[in-house]
Amino acid sequence: MKLYDLELSGNCYKVRLFAALANIDLELIAVDFLAGEHKSTELLKLNPFGELPILDDHGFILRDSQAILIYLANKYAGEAWWPSSPQQQAEVSQWLFVTANEIQHGPCAARLIDLFQYPLDKQVALIKAERILTILNTHLSEHTWLAINRPTIADIAVYPYVALAHEGSIDLSPYVHIQAWLKRIQALPNYVSMPGL
Ligand SMILES: N[C@@H](CCC(=O)N[C@@H](CS)C(=O)NCC(=O)O)C(=O)O
The missing domain is CATH 1.20.1050.10 (Glutathione S-transferase Yfyf (Class Pi); Chain A, domain 2)
Incomplete structure (x- = not known):
């Protein structure tokens, strides 16, 4: 599972932090934010909003750090972090x-x-x-x-x-x-x- 990532971004960090806490393996893809790589054609195809983080879970592409937390918790960490009731x-x-x-x-x-x-x-x-x-x-x-x-x-x-x-x-x-x-x-x-x- 890949995370298009910026080290200084709190939104990216919350995904890295949650993955660490829940023992979820992430491959970090460092995006050159200063060079505007998040607005490149390739990344805009993944996230038209031109923002990080972006998750790629074996072809399932997801933007927005809150949505990513819900997805990861629901799929890989379950009840402990995202209750079902x-x-x-x-x-x-x-x-x-x-x-x-x-x-x-x-x-x-x-x-x-x-x-x-x-x-x-x-x-x-x-x-x-x-x-x-x-x-x-x-x-x-x-x-x-x-x-x-x-x-x-x-x-x-x-x-x-x-x-x-x-x-x-x-x-x-x-x-x-x-x-x-x-x-x-x-x-x-x-x-x-x-x-x-
Ligand atoms: N609601 C989005 C916001 C993401 C966001 O604003 N990311 C920043 C980095 S922390 C970004 O990529 N900004 C691009 C820009 O301002 O053009 C989320 O929670 O992931």
């Missing part, structure tokens, strides 16, 4: 959508501006980041994990851009419950890191 799936899913919205437009956007000079509004990103980090911190003051009282792909999806928030000049020190949760994730068996963490 509708209610539990919904509880996990609501955090996957937070990743694609509030996390993406908050701490992730702040990092894209500082690290990669993306033309986004830093003030807006910081306001959005403060809102989601406050909500997350409150949730984690009462919960060990984001959903269903155990580590799931919800934690893995949300983790990277929260842990990398300092690269968008966001200080996590006021968010003590988030900090404790980051440490719990880092203590999971087979945890792997990425540059910046």
Whole structure:
């Protein structure tokens, strides 16, 4: 199974991290992002959105890191990371959508501006980041994990851009419950890191 990958991407990292935690073998295909390889004809055929990560599971092509986590967990890791009950799936899913919205437009956007000079509004990103980090911190003051009282792909999806928030000049020190949760994730068996963490 191949992952078209960028080492510095939190979206790619969450797939690498989950694969490590769930003992799933991945062949990493490093994409030359700076040279714009993700927008090449060949890669646009795999993902018309021109984004990474892209998974190729023996010819089954999948884009979007949240969709990839669901697919891998469902197919290769099962109940442990992606529960089968509708209610539990919904509880996990609501955090996957937070990743694609509030996390993406908050701490992730702040990092894209500082690290990669993306033309986004830093003030807006910081306001959005403060809102989601406050909500997350409150949730984690009462919960060990984001959903269903155990580590799931919800934690893995949300983790990277929260842990990398300092690269968008966001200080996590006021968010003590988030900090404790980051440490719990880092203590999971087979945890792997990425540059910046
Ligand atoms: N919703 C997508 C977002 C993927 C995404 O934005 N990937 C970035 C790298 S972290 C990318 O390839 N960006 C290309 C661009 O901005 O042109 C996911 O979760 O995989």
